[in-house]
Amino acid sequence: AANPLKQLFTQGSRPAMGVWQMLPGANISRILARSGADWVMVDCEHGNIDDAAMHEAVPAIAALGVSPIVRIPDLQPWMVKRALDSGAHGILAPLIRTVEDVKNLVTAAKFPPEGKRGFGSPIAMQNFNPMPTFTEYLQQANESLLTMVQIETQEALDSVEEIAPLVDVIFIGPFDLGNNIGHPIIEGKMDPELDEAIERILKAAVSAGKKCGIFCTGGEQARQYADKGFHMISAKKCVHQGCLKVYTDPEEVCRY
Template sequence: MDRISRFLPGFGAAAGTDTTEPDTNNPGVFCDELLGLQRVMADAQNPKRPVIGSWMMFPGASLARMIAQMGYDFIVVDCEHGNIDDAAMHASVGAIAAEGCSPLVRVPAPEYAYVKRALDTGAHGILAPFMNTAEEARKLVSYAKFPAQAKSIETSALASAPLSGVRGVGSPFAPAVFRQTFPEYVRTANRNTFVAVQIETLPGLENCEEIAKVDGIDMLFIGPNDLASSMGYPSHLHESIPEVQEAIKRILAAAHNAGKYAGMFCTEAAHVRARFEQGFDLMNLAGDVVALTQWNATELGKLSDINKGKGKENVVFGQTYY
């Protein structure tokens, strides 16, 4: 199956067995097919493989398109720390999805307006930073889900009660990204929208088991730098700090014990491999800033014998601030 068709309705899904042609004129029809990042995650479970993505902090549809063409499963469009405004977010999400890659927007904060704006672009999901309590997680899920169409859905056709939220209906852009009609998108979005939260504070760590149990939370994602910082350690040394590594193990176990995915921020291939072997489901492989700075520092360093300037001293060699 090619990278584009795995996002299209009608191609079957790992978690769905009903191959009946959907009735696109009936908003009460329940679609059991997974699309977008939900589909990617489900397909990666059998046979088991890591879901690997990249991280985008610079704006630009052309940049997003080129990174998506590399073969990544997803790209995080970073609207928290990245130089990406609302217009750039819209442009990047569409460009990424057009290449058969899942756009996942990291919102600036777990607030209603940010979540609505991100999902209205057609993003396959959101990544919310600084999740500290189960109550905050429940609010986040409600922001990401439309009100359930319970009055038009045959209860007997549902495997369980549908999720319901307060997301506003109105964006014409999201259905286009999913290649659906407006009624199809509204009917299926609650199932397909991927909701991930970052555990990166001491309160989040202490409440990670309860956060993972919240219905509608799909993944716990670890921000190791902020986690280490909140524990009183230098953020960039998190890989070598036993207490931080124990905290990471706890969050991983909390996610899997609740039947949820676990994600981890990584900066190089060796880290991705190690975290996958540890049991993590989704990892990013650095991102645009790291790639740009590391390449320039490495290549400039090879000219140190003839380059007598101070350029090398001013290069951020692979330093990350996630």
């Protein structure tokens, strides 16, 4: 499929499972993409993946029929443009706060007339199978590339019902959300108020007919969120802070 993650969302048969890449290297991308993941998050917010490393990771993942999604460092139009031009099948913006932030993100991600994305990269289309022509990519991009925002601030939580209709995926960063609403996750323990916030976000996404994603630290937690109806779940591995293990046992938990 041109965008495997989008296709999985359309089918709605099961949650899309994903893994997180935080260290540079196309071989790391390949290991992660071959782990059984439906998507790999190329994390340019945290970790040490820079612009050049992003341009190596995205095609390595896409070549294996897995959707590369780029978490941009910050909500800047040029970062959205470079991520999508590298061939990402979607972008995730962290720490958004307002409805205005989300509208700006969508404007940056869409070609005119819906948005203001500049056109000209010869690279992006090479990361889809079958490879679209330049013109086909231009015609398909607005519809097929996934826009995702992270709800992880109090302000965004307060506006989540307004934000959800504007994007394809509302993605929960439980650590930042916990920190920002005054209920940090301590030793893996989630405060009931954080659980409540997570429920509210899922409900807002579902009511708007959109998908809801969440970052997990292990297989057991991922299974619980799958049972609750989350559509996009990270779990099977972990590549952060020097940990390079690909977790194949769903019971295994990685702790920060």
